[in-house]
Amino acid sequence: MSHHTPPRQLPETDADAPDGTTAEEASRAPAVNDTEPGAPAEVEPADREPAGEETPGPTTAAAAEADETGARPGLEKTADGADDGKAPASTVAARTASTTDESHDAAASDPSPSSTDEPGRPGWFGWRRRFPRAARAVGVGTSVLAGAMVLGVLLIPNRLDRMSPESFLRLPVEAIFLAAVLLVLPSRARRITAVVLGAFLGLSTVLKCLDMGFYQTLARPFDLVFDWVLLTDAADFLKDSLGRSGEVLAVIGVIVLLIAVLVVSALAVVRLADVMARHRPVAVRGTLVLGTAWVVCFTMGVQTGGVTIATKGYSQYLSNRVQYVREGLGDAEVFDKQLRVDAFADTPSDQLLTGLRGKDVLFTFVESYGRVAIDDPAMAPEMDATLKEGDARLKSAGFASRSGWLTSPVTGAGSWLAHTTFLSGLWVKNQQRYRTVTTGDRATLTSYFQKTGAWRTVGIVPGVRKAWPEGKYFGLDHIYDSTHLGYQGPYFSWTPVPDQFSLESFQKLEHGKKDRDPIMAEIILASSHNPWSPIAHTIPWNDLGDGSIFNKIKKEGTNPTEVWKSAKSVRTEYRKAIQYSVDSLTQWVQRYGDDNTVLVFLGDHQPVPTVTAGSTSRDVPITIVARDPKVLDRVADWGWTEGLKPAANAPEWSMDKFRDRFMTAYGPEKK
Secondary structure, eight states, rough: OOOHHHHHOOOOBBBTTTTTBBBBHHHHHHGGOOOOSSSOOOOTTTSSSOOOOOOOOOTTTTHHHHHHHHHHHTBBBBBOOOBBHHHHHHHHHHHHHHHHHHHHHHHHHOTTTHHHHHSEEEEEEEEGHHHHHHHHHHHHHHHHHHHHHHHEEEEEEESSGGGOGGGSSSEEHHHHHHHHHHSSOHHHHHHHHHHHHHHHHHHHHHHHHHHHHHHHHSSSSTTTOOOTHHHHHHHHHHHHHHHHHHHHHHHHHHHHHHHHHHHHHHHHHHHHHHHHHTTTTHHHHHHHHHHHHHHHHHHHEEEETTTSSSEEEEHHHHHHHHHHHHHHHHHHHHHHHHHTTTTTTTOGGGGGGGGGGGEEEEEEEEOOOOOHHHTTTHHHHHHHHHHHHHHHHHTTOOOOOOOOOEOOOOOSSSSHHHHHHHHHHOOOOOOOHHHHTTTOOOOHHHHHHHHTSSSEEEEEEETSSSSOOOOTTOSSSEEEESSSSSSOOOOOOBBOOOOHHHHHHHHIIITTTTHHHHHHHEEOOOOTTOOSSOOOOOOOOOGTTTTTHHHHHHSSSSHHHHHTTTTHHHHHHHHHHHHHHHHHHHHHHHHHHOEEEEEEEOOOOOOHHHHHOOOOOOOEEEEEEEEHHHHHHHTGGGGGEEEESSSTTTTTTEEEGHHHHHHHHHHHHOO
């Protein structure tokens, strides 16, 4: 017995071994040099490494042993030359397979990602083993990208105008807190938490992207309570623009992108959690250092480029969103109370609007006509000239005017909310309020005209391209949409009918009829609607015909794709669109107005932030035009400015206050 052989017990005999070898002896045979008498003394055991050679790593040990055995099949022989290598070879294979299976099971049961990140592991198609340096580089790069993504989500603003390089040179406390949480959790809980938090970060990323879009168009964040219905409107817009197939593909693309964002965010946090688990001591020290640095920077108010280094902006963002949701959920109850208050609900119809009996009253909304068109230095000179020409035009026809400011509930878009606010006397700031109003019995300024029975009420709404049931709520006897104005010309981007043609159609269809009743009209001028390219220009009224002449005008106009490459170009085209709308309106009054004409025209909201250039004002101009001096005398105490341009210090009223002030001014005179 060799001195290498440990003491052995008496195990049971392996029944499958042909020579009666025990199972324990068979499994231990390759590792024991129990040389039988007569065996060559110079032969080394099969599992002993030759001197001077490097011991194979744990991953390749089995393969090396198999290769060694295959290269020297007759290494161990008995003294009489008989080949005694078959039984040891089979036991070597069994041992190798057993060792491989055990190591594989151990790796599978170990949740630590270190087993998958080592360059020596096979990886996909064995590429990690073949390219260990590339595998290590990919692992490091993936970890860096995951960290950059998480930091980006935490630091990125939800407004494009606040995004700058300095925004990302900050230390978010949320990242430090996230690292601390992942470090203290056990393996399984750590992975589950990482997935949940990663998905949450993905959702907040989507919400921030929605905020960016809403700030660019509506100058406000996405409302988690009320704005979901606008996504349906967006789908309808895609259907109108791209067709049904295009709409379906776009929706599918958005859903796939949403899922991808959630998955990638979750994987990024899981990756970081695994890296910290593998390098726990370093991660703990780093978290403590960063936490201390954050406290110091926050306490001292350290800044760079005007940006605070230590930030808790993400937490503040989430807090604000929660507050918005709370307010939104409670808004219905608040609005319901406001809805019940109407100062004129019990007023007899014969005492309503007595100061306007026999007059044609035209409430005209000029799309996106905001204060910026008048106040902005880059637009003011041209707009001043247009308004002065309009004043001169009206005065030559015997008209006078008074102007002031109203504050709209919306900016950038949402015209229907502004129109409803103006007409209902309620602050309609979201879609839920709009639906509540238009499905209720709250009287509007236009429906009060209808209630008197003294006016025929009509609507000129060229922007409406499909059924508009809300028209009945507004008290309109007849509605002329884009398909009922007789227009045979082209669309100007979003605008279905140029303003000049809409006004001429109103003249032919209603205002110009003989022996008619007085008219109350709600008129929407849509040529100044975003994207303001191409835009029409005024032509001789007798040349309008069926609108075919506008085909040539459109071809000569600008391309919206080119215009929107530059904010300066957008602002220029916006100003031209407002000028066209005002010119069309004042020319119509000069041409068709008479002693019984009363025109009230106003902007519905400010344009998009690209045009307002950071202005937070929501003011829009409003003007009353009349030839009868008694009409303007009734509003003399309003303090409005004479002419079409309101002074900078003219009164500013909330738009929902106009209805009651107007009805009071033109109701029965106090004795």
